[in-house]
Amino acid sequence: MGGVGVSYKLTDDPLVLAGRTFKSRLFVGTGKYSTFALMKEALEASGAEVVTVAVRRVDLSKRSGESLLAYIDTKRFMILPNTAGCYSAEDAIRIAHLGREAGLSNWVKLEVIGDEKTLFPDTDALLTATKVLVKDGFVVLPYTNDDPIMARKLQDAGAAAVMPLGAPIGSGMGIQNPANLRIILETVTVPVVVDAGVGTASDAAVAMELGCDAVLMNTGIAGAADPVAMAESMKLAVESGRLAFKAGRIPKKLYASASSPFQGISR
Amino acid sequence: MTLEINGEVRVIPPVSNLLELLAYLETGQDRIAVEINQQIIRRKDWETTPVQELDRVEIVQFVGGG
Numbered sequence: 001m002g003g004v005g006v007s008y009k010l011t012d013d014p015l016v017l018a019g020r021t022f023k024s025r026l027f028v029g030t031g032k033y034s035t036f037a038l039m040k041e042a043l044e045a046s047g048a049e050v051v052t053v054a055v056r057r058v059d060l061s062k063r064s065g066e067s068l069l070a071y072i073d074t075k076r077f078m079i080l081p082n083t084a085g086c087y088s089a090e091d092a093i094r095i096a097h098l099g100r101e102a103g104l105s106n107w108v109k110l111e112v113i114g115d116e117k118t119l120f121p122d123t124d125a126l127l128t129a130t131k132v133l134v135k136d137g138f139v140v141l142p143y144t145n146d147d148p149i150m151a152r153k154l155q156d157a158g159a160a161a162v163m164p165l166g167a168p169i170g171s172g173m174g175i176q177n178p179a180n181l182r183i184i185l186e187t188v189t190v191p192v193v194v195d196a197g198v199g200t201a202s203d204a205a206v207a208m209e210l211g212c213d214a215v216l217m218n219t220g221i222a223g224a225a226d227p228v229a230m231a232e233s234m235k236l237a238v239e240s241g242r243l244a245f246k247a248g249r250i251p252k253k254l255y256a257s258a259s260s261p262f263q264g265i266s267r
Numbered sequence: 268m269t270l271e272i273n274g275e276v277r278v279i280p281p282v283s284n285l286l287e288l289l290a291y292l293e294t295g296q297d298r299i300a301v302e303i304n305q306q307i308i309r310r311k312d313w314e315t316t317p318v319q320e321l322d323r324v325e326i327v328q329f330v331g332g333g
Binding site for chain 2: 029030031032033039052053054055056057058060067068069079081082084094097098099100101102103104169170196216217218219
């Protein structure tokens with residue numbers, strides 16, 4: 001990578017996760033859109049190949065409602081069911097199994113939530129559920145915190161990636177602990193996907209500049225005033241951040257270092 | 268017969284198996300998963316799995332989420 005005549009190309013560097021290859025390093029959620037049609041447009045603009053969905057009871061009172069999946073081309077987008085709303089390992093394990101049973105994927109975005117206000121993960125329960133689901137044949141992508149020790153434990157438990165939060169889900173606060181993300185990147189060998197807290201393009205770019213392998217977001221796009229424009233923005237930000245990371249940035253210096261030569265100044 | 272379906276107690280005309288129940292409820296068959304009394308019932312077993320009085324049935328689907 002780098003060198004005379006050899007410049008890094010995004011297209012030569014796909015994301016490899018659990019044995020599958022992805023051109024896009026942006027994963028997006030399908031929640032919080034005002035209409036399914038808007039969601040469909042935003043998903044397309046994002047360039048994402050992986051989209052998350054939640055598992056919920058069928059509303060039996062609505063005989064012919066609109067269905068989410070009618071707006072998602074499952075040949076183009078890989079469906080990643082989540083276990084959102086689960087506060088125990090047992091619940092998450094159950095929902096993961098139901099999600100798999102609905103027939104689209106044995107991948108699961110594993111969430112075991114510890115607290116309603118912050119939606120931070122219950123890492124104890126998360127680890128337990130990860131072990132069980134790995135044994136049950138799932139490809140487990142756990143939503144975790146920014147603790148490198150936890151990341152290592154999840155990897156050892158067989159997680160296919162680790163997904164540390166940037167900031168609380170839906171908070172838009174960006175990457176709150178870049179130092180820890182860097183340490184997590186040094187600690188694990190599985191892909192690191194920043195999941196949660198991305199609010200605008202620069203947040204996604206920062207995550208990728210740190211060296212993260214991908215970014216997952218929902219509210220950052222769906223909650224924007226113009227979700228389709230924001231989806232495109234995030235697509236560009238993730239690509240831009242990855243390019244910057246691979247291009248090798250200049251170091252930060254306290255003092256200036258002139259860009260133009262000292263010699264030949266005309267006086 | 269009386270069943271608890273998706274958390275609601277309902278009285279419905281008798282059905283003998285899960286496939287019949289789903290047909291009565293008009294859920295369609297695609298992209299859903301079903302539990303009876305906390306056991307997932309595989310799709311291939313829907314027709315042969317009986318539905319009994321006071322069974323707790325959960326029928327789930329994919330919805331938007333992050």
